Amino acid sequence: MKIDIKAELKKFIIDNYLLGDEDIKLSDDDSFLEKGIIDSIGVIELTSFIRDKYGIKIKVTEIVPENFDTLNNLEKYITKKLP
Amino acid sequence: MCGICGYYNFDNALPLPQEGVLRRMIALLRHRGPDEEGVWRSGGIGLGHARLAIIDLEKGQQPMSNEDKTKWIVFNGEIFNYIELREELKGMGRVFRTSSDTEVILYLYEEFGAGCLAKLNGQFAFAIWDEESRELFMARDRFGIEPLYYTRTPKAIIFASEIKAILAYPGVRPKLDIRAIDEIFTFWTTIPPRTIFDGIQELRPGHYLVVKPDSVKDRTYWELDFPPEGEYEKKKDSYYVERLKDLLEDATRLRLRADVGVGAYISGGIDSSSVACLAKGGIGKGLETFSVRFRDRRYDEGPYQRIIIKHLEMENHSIACAAKDIAANFRRVIWHAETPILRTAPAPLYLLSGLARQKGLKIVLVGDGADEFLLGYNIFREVKARLFWAKRKASLKRPLLLKRLYPYLPLARSGDASYLKKIFGRRLEEAGSLYYSHILRWETTSRIKRYFSGDLKSGLGDYNSLAALAEALPAGFRRWDYMARAQYIEASLFLSNYLLSSQGDRMAMAHSVEVRHPFLDHRLVEFANRIPPHVKMRGLNEKFLLKKAMAGLLPEKILKRPKRPFRAPTLKPSRDCAGLLSAKKIKEAGFFEPVFASKLVDKLKTHPNVPVGETDSMAVCGILSLQMVHEIFIKNFKAHEDRYKSRT
Structure with a gap:
């Protein structure tokens, strides 16, 4: 069965950073930083989650907004890294 | 340092408080002054003092009077240049009975009135009662090192070094000020003179109060000042x-x-x-x-x-x-701090x-x-770097400065500077705004307000903490350069x-x-x-x-070491703390949405070893401390007072 990575990520973001507040609309291309959802240390929290959840290794040089700052970017990054 | 308290009833016809009232108030300040306690009453005035003996251990008891007992003082703090001032007063013919700095203040006040404040080099909060003019004079040091709070009723003013002593005065029924809550979850503190308690104010730093039966006047004797932009002195x-x-x-x-x-x-x-x-x-x-x-x-x-x-x-x-x-000491910390705090x-x-x-x-x-x-904080470096970048937004090199600002942030070590650019590049276009230096910090903190309860939000209506701060700024603020503005905000609030x-x-x-x-x-x-x-x-x-x-x-x-702020670990709620964060208790207090608070606690429990984001870290500390302030001072004050007394 194909895993819906984006839906999983969206749930994680809403549960963890918005504490379940679904009034805040989060579309696939919204920047987590610009929307005020994640702060500088929150990014590190997010990378820890991704690392644990998908069992992938994340190099420090890969921690850039192009990989981690929107749902679409994250999905693309994780899909590429998954075996 | 010591603890002071007192009251001034304007209406002598009212039944006046018994000595027990002052004794109860001063007993709550015993930690500030465990060495001795003293009270003095006359007509509608009462003064109390808990002493931490530091200068003239034998004779410095308070309340202290002048020679003919027409003026009485209670004083908390130190006047560091009291030896020089004493000599000056001796030269004017004054005779001293003690070698304390308290007596120096009293005589200086007699000689110079409010003008005495400009002569004091120290940290102080004091009240002087003038039996002849029936005037109460209260003053606080320039930076607010020593605390002094007061509340007014139609017929009285009640003051103390700490709010808990005011709460012990008959008829003072505290409730929390929701505007203060909004300010704390924006600036990390209230805008003076507001406190978290509705109707209880601080005497602002650099201010004095003159209380007469028909008036209370609040005056400034000193304020932070900077030269207008471009008018700094130039020396080697x-x-x-x-x-x-x-x-x-x-x-x-x-x-x-x-x-x-x-x-x-x-x-x-x-x-x-x-x-x-x-x-x-x-x-x-x-x-x-x-x-x-x-x-x-x-x-x-x-x-x-x-x-x-x-x-x-x-x-x-x-x-x-x-x-x-x-976590184990958090309740005691809040008992002493008397305010919600966002840092541990x-x-x-x-x-x-x-x-x-x-x-x-x-x-x-x-x-x-x-x-x-002397410009040590990262926030000053940040505003300088961001303004430099804002002047040439397309520059590739300028945002790299950001990597030097926060070397201890994990993101400064990861990837290129692109994350930092995204974080600190926000609102770059607002370079001319009044609070440019602090916008990002306040924006991060204000995210916690998403979890305010519906009642709190509707109670606040259109109250805007930033607009309230703009009104409180001094006249010269707009003429200062960006750095002086940032310094003023940092010093006057934080x-x-x-x-x-x-x-x-x-x-x-x-x-x-x-x-x-x-x-x-x-x-x-x-x-x-x-x-x-x-x-x-x-x-x-x-x-x-x-x-x-x-x-x-x-x-x-x-x-040559890199600058690091003094930070303590994120609060991991203990059993005592977790009880106050339960959905039931959160709902009962009414300030936050219960579901959000529970999820926050769950999140901290579920991922104990993952670094917690800045907003969440502040949120858990802020929400728990607000709950504690409510529980200790509003709901169960008497029980906490008794517990405190049994310890002291």
Whole structure:
């Protein structure tokens, strides 16, 4: 069965950073930083989650907004890294 | 330092409070002054004093009167230049019965009225009653080192060093001020004179109050000032370095005056190291020092502390603080702080003052004030770097400066600067705004307000903390350059209402320890504020002048170390704390949405080893401390009062 990575990520973001507040609309291309959802240390929290959840290794040089700052970017990054 | 309290009833026809009222009030301030207690009453006036004996241990009792008993004073604090002022008064024919600084203030007031305040170099809050004019005069030091609060009823004014003593006065029924809650979850503190308690105000730093039966007048005698933009004096670096060193030496020398021993806190940073170094020179013998170590190495500054301890050959005592110690002591911290706090850093300082007291010390010198007035904080470097970048937004090199700002942030080490660009590049276009320096910090903090309850949100209506702050700014603010503005905001909000109170006086006095601040000698601050910002911060090299002034006296490793804020681990709610964060208790207090608070606690429990984001870290500390303030001071004050009395 194909895993819906984006839906999983969206749930994680809403549960963890918005504490379940679904009034805040989060579309696939919204920047987590610009929307005020994640702060500088929150990014590190997010990378820890991704690392644990998908069992992938994340190099420090890969921690850039192009990989981690929107749902679409994250999905693309994780899909590429998954075996 | 001590604790003071009192009341002034304007209507003599009313039944006047019995002595027991004053005794109950002063008993709540016993931690501030465990050595002696005194009360004095006459007609509608009552004054109370809890004494921490530091100068003239034999004869300095209070309330103290003048020779003919027409004026009475209660005083909390220290006047460091009291010896010189005493000589001046003697020259005017005054005869002294004690060698205390209290008597000096009283006679100065008799001679100069409110003009006496300009002569005082010290940290103080006092009240003087004039039996003849039936006037009550109250004043507070320039920076708000010593606390003083008051509340008014139609027929009385009640005041005290801490709010808990005011709550013990009959008929004072506190409730929390929801505007204060909004301000705290924006700026980390209220805008003075507001406090978290509706109707209870602080006497603002640099202000005095004249209370008569028909009026209460609040006047300013000193305020922070800076030259208008572009009008700073221009002198050689060497002049500034020498003058700064002279002033700091003299400020430290004056602050060693006491009839009991003086120690120092050291953090491992330049400021506290400078003070300890100069104090050791002044004392001429071993200086006892105290430091906080953290079991979590991300917060620990032990290696730097060891360098300075070895260099100055000091006898140091330290506490080792873990996250569980913070949770275990959090309720006591809030009992003393009397306000919600968004950082846990007061807790280790509460423990540290306990250690200092246990070792027999009543006074410690600290390094606070250098970051604000000699430009040490990262927020000053940040605003400088962001403005430089904003002038040429397309520049590829300028945003790389951001990597130098926060080297301890994990993101500064990861990837390129693109994350930092995204974080600090927000709102770059608002470079001309009044609060440019603080916009990002306040924006991050304000995210917690998403979790305010519907009732709180509707109660606030269109109240806007930022607009309220704009109204409270001094007339000159708009003429200052961006750095002076940032300094003013930092000093008038964060320094006065958080560092000096919640993290400073309150945590030290919880164990009857007085903190003294050489960097907050007003002569030094007035001098520093006239120095051009680019001289104080060379490029992004913070506290450049202080480093120059201390060169040769402090080890290179201390002078060249990267700046780090004093931070303590995120609060991990203990069982006691978790109860107050339960959906039931959150709903009962009514300030936050219960579901969000529970999810926040769950999140911290589920991922105990993952770094917690800044907003969540502040949220858990802020929400829990607000719950505690509500529980301790509004719901169950009497029970907490009894518990406190059984301890003291």
